[in-house]
Amino acid sequence: MQYDLAPMEGITTYIYRNAFARYIGGIDRYYTPFLASMHLSSRERNEVLPENNEGITLIPQILSNKVEEFVAIAGTLKEMGYEEVNLNLGCPSGTVVSKHRGSGFLAVPEELDAFLQEVYEKSPIAVSIKTRIGISHEEEWENILRIYEKYPIKELIIHTRLQKDFYKAPARPHTFTLAQEMLDVPLCYNGDINSPESLFRVQEQVSGIERVMLGRGLIADPNLIRRLRGEAPVDKDTLEAFVETLLSDYSTKMSGGERVILYKMKEIWVYMGACFTNSERYLKRIKKANHIADYEQAVRELLREQELKQQ
DSSP states (O other), X not given: OEEEEOOOTTTSOHHHHHHHHHHTOOOSEEEOSOBOOSXXXXXXXXXXXXXXXXTSOEEOEEOOSOHHHHHHHHHHHHHTTOOEEEEEEOOOOHHHHTTTOGGGGGGOHHHHHHHHXXXXXXXXXXXXXXXXXXXXXXXXXXXXXXXXXXXXXXXXXEEOSOGGGTTTSOOOTTHHHHHHHHOOSOEEEESOOOSHHHHHHHHXXXXXXXXXXXXXXXXXXXXXXXXXXXXXXXXXXXXHHHHHHHHHHHHHHOOSHHHHHHHHHHHHHHHHGGGBTTOHHHHHHHHHOOSHHHHHHHHHHHHHHOOBOOO
């Protein structure tokens, strides 16, 4: 089984990816949070610079509904040495969807079809796609697949939810089967994999899954990849080193001061606190911390006084 780390805006930055690879490991491919500027911003360029991603396999993701913009970004990535780029047709955010980008592009299939035709003619590197299964109804999925089957998609990553589902409604694993029946391209499953048992339940419904993309479940429990691979989980000391490295690297590599750094760390702990016993009061302190020293004290006490859950 191949395991990939999903792109999560604001979280799976190059700083996070490098720390995860160093302390946890087990991920075959990492995807960047989406790139959306024709001339990459300094933040976007930092995400894809080869020197910021040494030793990991990285696939950049583009959020765009304009051919010229997509091709320009792909050209820049080719100059950096990349051979593949991923098109984001999955983001459910209202501000993205309202502009017919991300999963919002699925609402205008004729425009999407015309866009893909030009992209696959003009892109200087291979193009994979990360998609949702529609906007409001599962019945949309077959028509979307009819579009996809026209093109030489490097790989189709299927987040088995509708746009309206956001991340709260259960995933719909059965929709993956229709893609298996209709398409002759590599397929990757994404949606609600947060334990070995959850993957087993998906495999009971859908046979032949060979690639899985992990997202929020892995951020919440970094040891998930270890359990999926049948390996021993990392201990609290390793997780402590992981979060300390994140804090140190954000402090030295990000501008914006203490407030910005704290925001990044708090965002990670919103997810990761779930893998510790009785973490609620510690997480409240982390959330309320206005200074790095207060944040560090709350984290130290959580790590000292609580245990990793046996999942």
